[in-house]
Amino acid sequence: xxxxLLALGLGFCAACAPALSSAPGTVxxxxxxxxWAGDKAHLGNDFLAVIDADPTSASYGHIxxxxxxxxxxxxxxxxxxxxxxxxxxxxxxxxxxxxxIFDVRDPLHPKVVTSFTDMAGYMHPHSYVRLPxxxxxxxxxxxxxxxxxxxxxxxxxxxxxxDSGKVVRSASSADPAFGAALLMPYSLVVLPRLDRVVSTNSxxxxxxxxxxxxxxxxxxxxxxxxxxAYFDVGExxxxxxxxxxxxxxxxxxVLVQTLGCGIExxxxxxKSEPASKLVYTFPGNWCGVPSIVGHFxxxxxxxxxxxxxxxxxxxxxxREVSRLSLSDTYSPHWTAWDPQTxxxxxxxxxxxxxxxxxLLLDQKTGALSVDTAFRDSDGLPGFSFAEREWPHGWKGVxxxxxxxxxx
Numbered sequence: 536x537x538x539x540l541l542a543l544g545l546g547f548c549a550a551c552a553p554a555l556s557s558a559p560g561t562v563x564x565x566x567x568x569x570x571w572a573g574d575k576a577h578l579g580n581d582f583l584a585v586i587d588a589d590p591t592s593a594s595y596g597h598i599x600x601x602x603x604x605x606x607x608x609x610x611x612x613x614x615x616x617x618x619x620x621x622x623x624x625x626x627x628x629x630x631x632x633x634x635x636i637f638d639v640r641d642p643l644h645p646k647v648v649t650s651f652t653d654m655a656g657y658m659h660p661h662s663y664v665r666l667p668x669x670x671x672x673x674x675x676x677x678x679x680x681x682x683x684x685x686x687x688x689x690x691x692x693x694x695x696x697x698d699s700g701k702v703v704r705s706a707s708s709a710d711p712a713f714g715a716a717l718l719m720p721y722s723l724v725v726l727p728r729l730d731r732v733v734s735t736n737s738x739x740x741x742x743x744x745x746x747x748x749x750x751x752x753x754x755x756x757x758x759x760x761x762x763x764a765y766f767d768v769g770e771x772x773x774x775x776x777x778x779x780x781x782x783x784x785x786x787x788x789v790l791v792q793t794l795g796c797g798i799e800x801x802x803x804x805x806k807s808e809p810a811s812k813l814v815y816t817f818p819g820n821w822c823g824v825p826s827i828v829g830h831f832x833x834x835x836x837x838x839x840x841x842x843x844x845x846x847x848x849x850x851x852x853x854r855e856v857s858r859l860s861l862s863d864t865y866s867p868h869w870t871a872w873d874p875q876t877x878x879x880x881x882x883x884x885x886x887x888x889x890x891x892x893x894l895l896l897d898q899k900t901g902a903l904s905v906d907t908a909f910r911d912s913d914g915l916p917g918f919s920f921a922e923r924e925w926p927h928g929w930k931g932v933x934x935x936x937x938x939x940x941x942x
Contacts, residue, residue, distance in 0.1 A: 565587075565589060565592075565642065565643070565941075566587075566588050566589040566875060566876065566940070566941060567585050567586060567587060567588050567589075567599065567642040567940070567941045568585070568586040568587075568588040568873075568880060568891075568893075568918075568938060568939075568940055568941075569583055569584075569585055569586075569614075569618070569624065569639055569642065569645075569938065569939050569940070569941065570583070570584045570585075570586065570880075570882065570891060570918075570935045570937070570938040571583060571611055571614045571626040571935070571936055571937040571938065572584055572611060572884075572920060572933040572934055572935040572936065573608030573609075573610075573611030573628065573933070573934045573936075574607075574608040574929075574931050574932070574933070574934065575608075575884065575887075575920075575931070575932040575933065575934040576931060576932065577607070577608050577609065578607075578608075578931070579603075579607070579608060579929050579931050580603050580604055580605065580606055580607055580608060580929070581603075581604045581606045581607075581608050581611050581628050581635075582601050582602060582603045582604060582925070582927060582929070582933075583601060583602045583626075583637060583639075583645055584598055584601045584920075584925070584933065584935070585598065585599050585600045585601065585602075585639075585642050585643070585645065586598050586599065586891075586918055587599050588873070588876065588878075588893070588909075588940055588941075589876075590876055590906075590908060590909075595908060595909055595910070596893075596908070596909040596910040596911055596916075596917075596918055597911065597912050598911075598912075598918070598925075598926065599642075599643060599926075600642075600643055600644070600645070600926050600927075601925045601926040601927045602637070602645045602646070602647070602927060603927040603928075603929060604635055604647060604650075606628050606631065606633055606635070606650075608628065608934070609628055609629075609630040609631050610628060610629045610630040610631075611626075611628050611629075611934060611935075611936050612627050612628065612629035612661070612936050612937070613626070613627055613629070613661060613662050613663065613936065613937050614626040614627075614663075614936075614937030614938070614939055615663045615664070615665070615671070615937075615939060616663075616664070616824075616871060616939070617665075617871065617872075617939055617940075618639070618939045618940060618941055618942050619665050619669070619671075620665075620669065620942070621640075621669060621698050622638060622639050622640035622942075623636055623637070623638055623639075623648060623698040624636070624637045624639050624939065625663040625671055625673070625696075626937060627660055627661070629659060629660075629661060629739060630659075630739075631652075632652050632653065632658050632659040632660070633650055633651070633652050634650060634651050634652075634660050634673075634700075635647055635649075635650045636648040636649050636650065636651075636698065636699075636700055639941065642941050648698075648699075648700075649699065649700045650700070651696075651700045653679050654673075654675065654694050654696065654702050654705070655675075655692070655694050655702050655705035656678060656679050656692070656705070657675030657677065657678060657679060657691050657692045657694060657705065658675060658676070658677045658678070658679045658691075659675060659676040659677050659691070659739070660673045660674065660675050660676075660694070661673075661674045661675070661676055661720070661721055661722065661739065662674045662721065662722035662723060664722075664723055664724065664725050665725075666695065666725060666727075666755075667725075667727050669697075669698070670695050670696060670697050670698075670703055671695070671696045671697075671698075672693055672694070672695050672696075672723065672725060672732065673693070673694050673695075673696055674691070674693060674720035674721060674722060674723055674734060675691045675692050675693070675694055675720065676691045676719040676720060676721070676738070676739060677690075677691045677719065678690055678691060678692070678707075678709075689716070689717045689718055689719065689743075690707065690708045690709040690710075690718040690719065691707075691708050691718070691719050691720050692705055692706055692707045692708050692720065693705065693706050693708070693720060693723070693732070693734065693753065693758060695758070704758060705758070706753065706758035706759070706760060707760070708720050708734070708736065708751060708760070710751070710760065710763040712763065713749065713763045716736075716746075716748075716749055716763070717736055717737075717738055717743055717746040717747050717748075717749070718736050718749065718751070718763065719736055719737065719738050719739075719743070719747065720734045720735070720736060720751075721734070721735045721736060721737040721738075721739075721747070721778070721779050721780075722734065722735055722779055722780050722781060723735070723781060724781040724782060724783055724789055725755065726755070726783065726789075726804065727755060729804060729805045730754055730755045730756050730805075731752060731753065731754065731755055731761075731804050731805060732752070732753040732754075732755050732758075733750060733751070733752055733753075733781050733789050733801060733804055734750065734751050734753065734781070735747070735749075735750050735751075735778040735779055735780070735781055735791055736748075736749045736750065736751065736778065737777045737778055737779050737793075737794065738777075744776075744777055744794070745776055745777070747776065747777045747778060748765055748766050748775055748776060748778070749763055749764060749765055749766065749778075750763075750764060750766060750778060750781070750791065750799075750801060750811065751763050751764075752764075752804050752809055761807075762807070762808075762809060764809060764810075764811065765811075766778055766791070766793075766799050766811045766813070767799060767811045767812045767813045768813070769797060769813035769816060771816065773795045773797075773820075774793060774795045774796060774797030774813055774816040775793060775795060775797055775799060775813055776793060776794060776795040776797075777793055777794030777795060778791050778792075778793045778794075778799060779791070779792055779793060779794055779824075780792045780824055780825055781801075782825060782826075782827045782832070783827070784800070784827065784847055784850045785827070785829065785830050785847065785848065785850070786850045788800050788801060788802045788850050789801040789802075789804065790814075790827070790832065790847065790850060791811075792822055792823075792824075792825045792834065793822070794820060794821060794822065795820055795822075796816060796817040796818065796819055796820050796821070796822040796836065796838070797813050797815065797816050797817070798813070798814055798815040798816075798817075798832070798834075798845070798853060799811045799812065799813055799814070800812050800813075800814045800850055800851065812851070814850070814851060814852065814853055815845060815853045817834060817836045817838070817843055818836065818838040818839065819836060819837055819838025819839075820837075820838070821837050822834055822835060822836055822837070823835040823837075823867060823868035823869060823870070824868060824869045824870055824871075825870060826870040826871060826872045826879055827847070827872075828872050828879075828896055828898065829898050830846060830847055830848040831844050831845065831846060831847065831856070831896065831898070831901045832844070832845045832847050832853065833870055833879060833894075833896065833903065835867035835868055835869070835870055835881065836858075836867070837866045837867065839858055839860050840860045840861055840862055840863060840864060840865040840866070840867075841858060841859045841860040841861045841865060841867060842858060842859045842867060842870075842881070842894070842903055843855055843857075843858045844856050844857045844858065844859075844896070844901045844902075844903050845901075846901055856900065856901035856902075857900070857901050857902045857903050858903070859894070859903040859904065859905070861881075861892065861905070862888075864886065864888070864889075865883060865889055866883050866885040866886075866889060867881050867882075867883050868882060868883055868884075868936070869881065869882040869883075869935075869936060869937060869938055870894075871937075871938055871939055871940070873940035875940065875942070876940070877895070877896070877898075878893045878894060878895060878896075878906060879893065879894040879895075879896060880892070880893055880894075880938045880939075880940070881893075881894055882935045882936060882937075882938050883935075884920060884933070884934035884935050884936065887919070887920065887921035887922065887932050888921070890911070890915070890916075890917030890918055890919050890920070891917055891918040891919075891920065891935055891938065892905055892906070892909070892916065892917040892918075893905075893906040893909040893917075894906065905917070920932065920933035920934065920935050
């Protein structure tokens with residue numbers, strides 16, 4: 536099924552939206568979308584934007600507050616993929632190698648708790664995933680001062696960090712058997728039941744963008760690196776390149792999105808010889824952050840200026856069930872699922888016209904549509920990061936990246 540968004544001004548029955556229930560840690564009477572953004576002109580500072588995400592609210596889609604950091608915008612990048620139970624949210628400006636920890640337990644009054652840069656001998660953190668103990672396990676792309684004797688600059692490590700920003704333990708991604716390979720950790724998935732972590736290796740540097748083709752399997756209990764392996768090379772000999780986001784599939788396998796717009800499926804991570812297989816290829820390249828909801832995988836695909844939904848009930852043979860194009864130019868990147876309101880957030884900051892949307896997913900058919908009730912104060916569906924006066928006192932064009940919903 537193919538759907539193109541032609542009339543964003545179509546009405547939507549807000550009263551028909553699911554009612555929100557209270558949850559531990561939720562500020563009564565509110566539900567919010569927290570977006571990590573920077574100044575597109577790189578003159579102002581990185582900031583958090585907090586947007587009303589309660590479908591029953593009269594101000595649904597309007598900004599309610601924002602919080603500036605002291606970091607001049609360079610490349611605002613990843614947040615955590617979901618809001619942690621503690622309400623302490625990690626977010627980074629990747630190119631300066633700096634991570635902020637925000638207290639968003641009260642979303643109307645977010646605070647900067649602390650920030651950090653290099654840790655445990657590693658630098659440039661990229662992605663953050665919570666462990667069962669509540670700590671963050673983060674991927675760091677580089678060894679500190681890479682290029683000195685004994686370091687090729689092509690490896691980094693994993694670091695466990697608590698909510699105060701303190702190092703708990705760390706481990707290197709270097710593997711003597713893969714001495715010439717690019718082993719820069721990009722993202723990861725934690726599999727507590729199997730006592731495993733699976734991480735991908737992909738570079739944020741353009742000169743290395745075609746070099747990442749491996750994944751690594753670690754033992755969660757002691758962060759011992761168990762295996763480094765190459766991804767399967769598909770028929771086009773491209774879709775396996777730059778593996779980025781691993782996600783746990785409904786059958787227990789790990790599905791990995793690549794910048795080459797492939798989906799690699801990893802099986803047997805609990806065994807000595809895990810295996811990968813390229814099971815699907817989307818059109819184009821530069822595919823971004825996916826979300827798995829039930830047995831559907833929602834993938835941002837710039838080539839279609841929107842999203843393609845796969846049915847992954849049979850993860851070895853995914854099949855397309857729908858796609859949604861937002862315009863002739865929209866360049867999507869980030870997606871994240873909100874189980875409370877049953878919506879996905881989609882961000883893009885390529886142009887000021889690329890708004891942040893909430894999407895509805897039919898969990899029976901996989902059909903995807905825009906929630907046209909989520910409207911900014913200009914009356915149009917979606918939230919605009921175009922030039923405006925922001926609550927924290929800055930005027931300018933925002934560049935959004937990571938986005939998560941409050942609990």
